[in-house]
Amino acid sequence: MSQTILLTGATGSLGASTLARLLSDTNFTVLAALRSSAKSEPFLRSKYASHVSSGCLSFVEIPDMTAPHAFDGPASVADFIIHIATPLAYDDVVNTVINPSWPIVRNVLTAADKSRRVKRVVVTGSLVATMRIPEGLFAGATSSTISEADWNPISRDEAPTSPSTAYQYSKVHAEKEAWKFMNERHPTFDLVFLLAPSITGRSLQDGFKPERGHLGGQPGLYTGLFDVERPGFLFPMFADVDDVARIHVDALSPRIPGNQRYLFHSPELMAPNPIAAAIREEFPQLRDRVPAPVPEEGSGSDDGMPANLVKTDMSKFESAFGKRTWKSARVSALEAVQDIVDYEARGRTRAGKT
Numbered sequence: 001m002s003q004t005i006l007l008t009g010a011t012g013s014l015g016a017s018t019l020a021r022l023l024s025d026t027n028f029t030v031l032a033a034l035r036s037s038a039k040s041e042p043f044l045r046s047k048y049a050s051h052v053s054s055g056c057l058s059f060v061e062i063p064d065m066t067a068p069h070a071f072d073g074p075a076s077v078a079d080f081i082i083h084i085a086t087p088l089a090y091d092d093v094v095n096t097v098i099n100p101s102w103p104i105v106r107n108v109l110t111a112a113d114k115s116r117r118v119k120r121v122v123v124t125g126s127l128v129a130t131m132r133i134p135e136g137l138f139a140g141a142t143s144s145t146i147s148e149a150d151w152n153p154i155s156r157d158e159a160p161t162s163p164s165t166a167y168q169y170s171k172v173h174a175e176k177e178a179w180k181f182m183n184e185r186h187p188t189f190d191l192v193f194l195l196a197p198s199i200t201g202r203s204l205q206d207g208f209k210p211e212r213g214h215l216g217g218q219p220g221l222y223t224g225l226f227d228v229e230r231p232g233f234l235f236p237m238f239a240d241v242d243d244v245a246r247i248h249v250d251a252l253s254p255r256i257p258g259n260q261r262y263l264f265h266s267p268e269l270m271a272p273n274p275i276a277a278a279i280r281e282e283f284p285q286l287r288d289r290v291p292a293p294v295p296e297e298g299s300g301s302d303d304g305m306p307a308n309l310v311k312t313d314m315s316k317f318e319s320a321f322g323k324r325t326w327k328s329a330r331v332s333a334l335e336a337v338q339d340i341v342d343y344e345a346r347g348r349t350r351a352g353k354t
Contacts, residue, residue: 006074008033009084011040013218014124016204017245018082023048029056031074037061043206066103071111080252081121083108088215093166098159101170102177109178113187120258122251125193126171127237127263128152131310133168140308147313148195148263167215182259190258192251197265198235199244201327202335210340218336224272225279230294231272236309237265240327247321256320264317266326271303275333282334283341
């Protein structure tokens with residue numbers, strides 16, 4: 001008998017890959033929560049027509065995920081919840097990122113508690129919840145190794161100063177409140193927080209649109225390597241979107257201990273120089289836009305990676321999830337770049353028609 005997964009964020013990059021992986025498994029049916037059915041449902045109905053007709057994929061519209069009881073109805077028919085949707089904006093960050101973060105997670109947890117059917121809630125957390133960015137990233141030998149036992153000490157007063165600090169605070173605050181909820185309520189379901197790294201790779205979402213200066217691995221490649229004098233900073237701890245989606249689905253298994261947070265990323269790091277070289281090799285038309293590798297002065301290596309990069313401990317994740325095969329930084333980055341190339345080509349086509 002199939003189990004029903006309530007999935008949020010299905011129209012985002014990670015959510016789209018998670019949806020595809022869930023639907024490839026006959027053990028699952030998916031109820032996708034959409035903020036706008038009119039905007040998002042037609043594409044998903046077309047892409048997954050056979051799954052919709054067979055009842056393996058259905059939809060529920062939740063325009064405001066911060067509204068009390070927003071998830072009560074969908075959670076009542078769900079065996080598991082994968083909550084990926086997260087507030088991420090670049091203007092008025094107090095009202096668009098900081099304030100909604102915990103109410104949305106609280107609504108998910110409250111609905112799961114009322115349901116009595118939900119066995120586990122899996123939430124997409126962030127590696128930045130373990131350390132302050134950018135300072136903690138370059139702590140090197142002056143700091144202990146980062147693991148899921150650590151917390152980013154960012155304060156509410158710091159949060160509104162930039163989109164990055166708003167995002168960091170929102171992830172820390174929402175997760176801490178979630179664990180407080182679990183400790184006080186002792187619900188019948190358990191909770192798993194996946195502390196995801198920078199996510200790169202291809203995007204299955206409708207209307208993929210890379211934006212310079214935005215947060216995340218895919219926009220980071222665009223900002224750090226395109227139309228710059230030398231390869232810029234890439235967030236080093238990464239995982240391909242397909243790998244992160246697979247981890248979310250694997251986290252539903254009872255063999256993965258619940259009521260835990262797990263820090264993870266690819267064992268390989270995303271280094272700017274080899275990625276710039278790979279792009280120039282695979283996309284010769286970009287050689288006038290993506291600069292040739294330049295060794296980082298004082299780094300002790302030619303990959304452009306800072307020498308004082310903090311270390312991470314993934315032993316808890318590896319013990320629970322087992323040995324895994326990860327998509328390489330090169331392949332993941334090139335797939336993201338192909339999306340960028342395709343996006344820019346669509347923009348030129350539209351401009352030519354106007």
